[in-house]
Structures are given as C-alpha cells and as structure tokens.
Amino acid sequence: MSISGRHxxxxxxxxxxxxxxxxxxxxxxxxxxxxxxxxxxxEILPLLKEVFGTHEGTVVIYPSSGTGAWEAALVNVLSPGxxxxxxxxxxFSELFARTARNLGYDVEEVPLRWGQELPAxxxxxxxxxxxxxxxxxxxxxxxxxxxxGVTSDVGAIRDAIDAAGHDALLIVDTVSSLASIEVKHDExxxxxxxxxxxxxxxxxxxxxLLCVSPRALERGTEGGAPRNFFDxxxxxxxxxxxxxxxxxxxxxxxxxxxxxxxxxEEEGLSNVYARHRSLAEGVRAAVEAWGLRNLCEKPEFxxxxxxxxxVPEGADSDEVIRVARERFGLALGVGLSRIKGRVFRIGHxxxxxxxxxxxxxxxVEMALIxxxxxxxxxxxxxxxxxxxxxxxxxxxxDQDRAAV
Numbered sequence: 001m002s003i004s005g006r007h008x009x010x011x012x013x014x015x016x017x018x019x020x021x022x023x024x025x026x027x028x029x030x031x032x033x034x035x036x037x038x039x040x041x042x043e044i045l046p047l048l049k050e051v052f053g054t055h056e057g058t059v060v061i062y063p064s065s066g067t068g069a070w071e072a073a074l075v076n077v078l079s080p081g082x083x084x085x086x087x088x089x090x091x092f093s094e095l096f097a098r099t100a101r102n103l104g105y106d107v108e109e110v111p112l113r114w115g116q117e118l119p120a121x122x123x124x125x126x127x128x129x130x131x132x133x134x135x136x137x138x139x140x141x142x143x144x145x146x147x148x149g150v151t152s153d154v155g156a157i158r159d160a161i162d163a164a165g166h167d168a169l170l171i172v173d174t175v176s177s178l179a180s181i182e183v184k185h186d187e188x189x190x191x192x193x194x195x196x197x198x199x200x201x202x203x204x205x206x207x208x209l210l211c212v213s214p215r216a217l218e219r220g221t222e223g224g225a226p227r228n229f230f231d232x233x234x235x236x237x238x239x240x241x242x243x244x245x246x247x248x249x250x251x252x253x254x255x256x257x258x259x260x261x262x263x264x265e266e267e268g269l270s271n272v273y274a275r276h277r278s279l280a281e282g283v284r285a286a287v288e289a290w291g292l293r294n295l296c297e298k299p300e301f302x303x304x305x306x307x308x309x310x311v312p313e314g315a316d317s318d319e320v321i322r323v324a325r326e327r328f329g330l331a332l333g334v335g336l337s338r339i340k341g342r343v344f345r346i347g348h349x350x351x352x353x354x355x356x357x358x359x360x361x362x363x364v365e366m367a368l369i370x371x372x373x374x375x376x377x378x379x380x381x382x383x384x385x386x387x388x389x390x391x392x393x394x395x396x397x398d399q400d401r402a403a404v
C-alpha cells in the first residue's frame with residue numbers, strides 16, 4: 001500500500017538530505033582536474049577542520065564509507081602484527097575491532113556491557129598492565145556507539161592514556177557524532193578521528209573523512225601496512241593543489257560544500273550542537289513518559305544523536321519497527337546483533353527540527369500501541385512539547401546545572 005505524505009527517515013543514518021544539498025549536487029559533472037574543482041577542494045578542507053575541532057590536524061577524504069575510514073585509519077599508522085587495544089560495548093565497536101583483526105593486527109578485545117560507556121579507568125588499567133615486550137600500538141574508541149545510543153568521554157580516555165604513561169595511538173570513530181555532537185580532535189590529542197558523510201554532515205553515503213594528527217602523519221611515513229587506495233600520503237600531497245590521486249566523488253563534494261556552509265557559516269557549530277542536545281532531550285522526555293527504558297545506562301552518557309529504546313519483556317521491537325514502516329511511513333532503526341528484537345532506535349540527528357521530532361514521536365506512539373505495547377497516546381508528544389516550549393534560557397540553565 002502506498003502511503004502519501006513525507007516518508008519519515010528516522011534511523012540513526014543515513015539521515016535526511018536537505019533540498020539545498022540535493023540541488024547543489026544536481027549539476028553536470030565537472031573536470032576533476034580543472035580549476036573549478038581545485039577551488040572546491042581548497043574551500044572544503046578548512047571548513048572540515050573546524051568541524052573536526054582541529055588547527056593542527058590534516059583532513060583526508062576518500063570516496064568510501066565509514067568502514068573504509070576504519071581501514072584507512074589502521075593501515076596508514078600500524079604495521080601488521082602490532083597489538084591493538086579495543087573494547088566491545090556495541091555493534092560498531094565490535095566491528096571496528098573485527099576490521100583490525102581481519103587486517104592482520106593482534107587485537108585484544110575487552111568485553112563490556114552493551115548500554116554502558118567506555119570507562120576511562122578500564123582503558124588506564126589495561127594500559128598499565130601492558131607487558132612492554134610488544135606494547136599496544138593503538139587504542140580504538142567509538143565516540144558515539146550507534147547501536148546503543150551511548151556517548152563516551154573521549155577527553156577522559158585521553159587523560160587515562162596519559163595517566164598510564166602509555167604511547168599508544170588514539171584512534172576515534174565519530175561516525176554518528178561529527179557535526180552533531182562536538183568533536184575535539186586537538187583537545188583530545190587524537191591521532192586519527194574518522195567519520196562518514198551520511199549522518200551529521202547531511203549527505204548521502206559515499207565519503208569517508210579522516211582527521212590526522214602530525215604524529216599519525218609521521219607514523220604513516222615511517223611505517224604502516226602495505227596499502228594503495230587507502231594510502232593518505234598521495235592524497236595529502238595532491239590536495240595542496242586542490243586535486244586527488246584518484247577519481248573523486250565530485251558531486252558529493254559539491255554537496256559537502258553546501259552542507260558545510262549550512263553548518264559552519266550559517267547556523268554555526270555551537271548552535272548545531274545545542275539544537276541536537278535540545279531535540280535529544282525531547283526524545284528522552286518522551287521515552288520516560290511512555291514508561292520505557294533508555295538502553296544507555298547512565299544519563300550523563302546519553303547520546304544527542306539517537307536514542308535506543310528498550311521494549312518491555314515479551315514485546316518484539318522488530319514488530320514495532322514493521323508497523324511504523326508499513327502503517328505510518330516511519331523508518332526506525334533496528335536492534336543490531338545481540339540486542340535485535342529488544343530495542344528500536346530513534347535517530348534525531350542531521351537536518352531536523354522540533355516539529356519533525358514531534359511527528360516522529362507521534363508515529364512511534366501509534367506503532368507501539370498497534371504492536372501491543374501499552375503507552376498512553378499523546379504522552380510522549382506532550383512531554384517533548386513541554387520541553388520544547390520552555391524559554392531557551394531556562395533550558396540552557398538546566399543543562400548548565402546538569403553539567404556541574
């Protein structure tokens with residue numbers, strides 16, 4: 001059955017692509033060796049540095065996905081057989097570790113609960129226990145675990161690495177946080193920060209983006225694994241003139257320029273982060289009003305880009321998702337791997353405002369009721385409305401008090 005009206009894509013990515021960005025990409029393909037494209041490249045790279053929170057880092061772009069960004073981050077700085085410390089606290093942290101293992105690295109994967117953050121003390125303890133004979137060469141961190149809706153404190157993890165006196169590289173996945181939750185590449189002293197184009201940057205899938213520290217660049221020159229396409233050295237060299245050593249995703253880069261104008265130059269990054277925080281608070285208020293549970297265990301680690309909602313015992317989250325899609329044209333994120341059937345995920349990132357969130361929450365309520373999950377119709381929408389209609393200064397004051 002065809003459903004009229006807008007299709008609500010409320011998965012945690014890919015996200016909705018604004019019409020402005022679609023129009024920016026709707027153009028004839030240009031010569032990627034010509035002056036127009038060179039100017040485009042030179043305009044994009046400085047704006048991306050602002051989004052990554054860096055002055056010292058170097059931005060590298062590949063026509064790939066976040067999975068490709070994982071591989072690029074690893075092979076440029078680590079030699080085969082080197083040891084990596086990884087933590088399993090969600091589907092994507094598990095896959096990141098698996099990627100490293102498949103590439104021939106010696107990965108120690110520490111199991112954690114899915115729903116908890118990556119505790120800084122766990123990182124410090126494992127680094128202090130390192131035997132020193134074949135020390136860890138890198139620590140893998142997923143900043144915002146897309147499967148569980150948990151945002152870990154990367155600054156605290158950096159402090160833990162320093163406290164342990166360890167020299168391991170810090171490699172950070174920001175796929176579902178960059179351009180929605182503040183990323184601080186320089187302040188974290190991250191060595192590689194990576195992301196994809198299809199979430200906070202409001203683009204279709206197809207670009208992998210990395211921010212690389214001077215230390216990581218040096219490691220990439222001296223060592224690393226055998227590599228060709230993902231070798232960032234020729235990309236950085238050619239980018240100086242505005243070009244790439246491969247055929248770039250030209251139309252996506254025109255879209256990226258438009259997205260960066262919207263985020264950095266027009267709305268402003270601080271406002272982007274505040275908007276995501278406010279929308280997330282509305283969704284969390286709705287979940288509480290429904291009497292349901294957020295999979296994230298501690299409020300201080302709630303994600304501002306998605307919420308993983310646990311359904312009651314005996315209910316099936318896949319049924320909620322099916323009803324939402326087939327009856328109301330609402331796409332929600334599924335529970336992945338070991339939490340399949342237990343949670344559904346509401347994405348609230350990218351090009352989004354209060355009215356769209358309220359529409360999403362209304363659709364979720366109807367899908368829950370039709371799936372046999374007892375919630376009070378309108379309760380979640382009302383809770384979010386009450387939060388959204390408070391004075392901005394009042395909301396900001398509450399957030400400041402919560403941070404103390």
